[in-house]
Amino acid sequence: MGSQHKILILDDDSSFLELCRELLSTLPVQPEIRTASSGAHAIALLEAEPYSLLLTDLRMPNMDGFQVLAIVRRRFPSLRTVVMTGVAEDAYRTRAYALGIDLFLEKPKTTQEIKMFVDCVESLVVREDQGGFRGVQNKTITDIVQMESLSQSSVTLKFTNGPFVGKIWLLNGDLIDAEMGDLQGDDAFKKVISWKSGTFESLPAEPGRERRIMNSVQGLLLDSAQMLDEMAAGEVPGSGGAKAQSVSPLAALARNPGVEFLLTVPLGKAKEFEHYGCENPDKTALWAASTVERFNQLGDKLKAGTFQQIVASGSQRGVGLSAKGEKVLCVGFQRGRTTAQILETLKAITAQWVS
């Protein structure tokens, strides 16, 4: 594992977020911890870059934990999820597990519970490296298909990855067919084989099934392994080594203290924005560009000198705006940051952004 593990914690209680951040930053794998106080912000962060694990509360205003988990299952099926809640009722537990969570934990109160909580999170993060399917933990789909093929089994393998279901049919160890959504045959097989985790079931064989895969198991597994290697190396599969688009450079700027989101937008071209972790990037980009333009014009009229920054704060968050040439930088800050803190961090981020 070359890259650092990233854990996202979602809770509307800021003091619990800080406690979790402190506890989990002591893990031996030294994960990078990010926090979100609303479901919408958590989704925006998950869209910005890949995470190893999401820890979420259930009871939250506006978007509750179940709504967040439903969206996460659909959009980020391979993300491991943990519910940590003060509500320990069985109905909640059952519903959460039905949404495909990995673990349901009560919020820790005693030293022993805290230790158990940290251990559980660590084991999940470490397991993320290894992949594996429930039922055959620590075995990849490649391992499972190879085992069934070598033992000349006739079987239907069913894999579930979040909302997606994939099936692979084997007859006397030969690969007959595969299906995943609209995909069939070789394409479906390659798609399913790329899944790292989920659930696995072994169903009875279907001897009468029409053969759609003519390649050998080993041939297809080799093709798929090459494709997965290319993806792991950050290349676009089948592109001859072209690098896939890297994570937004704004993600690096978001490491500054208290930063919730970042957005850059050219003046007069509000639709051409880039963002990291912003809940409403379209509206925010439009507002940021028009506000800087507005105060630029006001500064000219008042002969107040060069526009430098705007620091604004509200009940939910703080925002800083600065500009360089024809481009505007908009930074969202967590609630509770003082105007002086926002200004200081905004200046530091602007300097990094410009350089």
Added chain:
Amino acid sequence: MGLLDFFSGKKDAPLLERLPSGSFTVDREGNVLTSTLPRSVPEASVREIGRTVMDAMSSARDANLPLGEFTIHYSGLRITAREQRGGVMIFLAPLH
């Protein structure tokens, strides 16, 4: 004397305008209610500042960014605006 006139050059010297210092309040419609600004500050400029700040606040709300306090930093002036019940209070502080 002609040479001295050239160096003194009073006619071409830029007029140094003093930036306004003080505070004022505006209601939701942008009308100036109270002001401690000197009379030399044109009323149109005061209304313009109030309108710009109110527009920035209301458009922020439209973008789901409720922001009740703004500090705008220019190289020569700092404008601080605080939303209050029924309007906005604005402080102007020249920096030089």
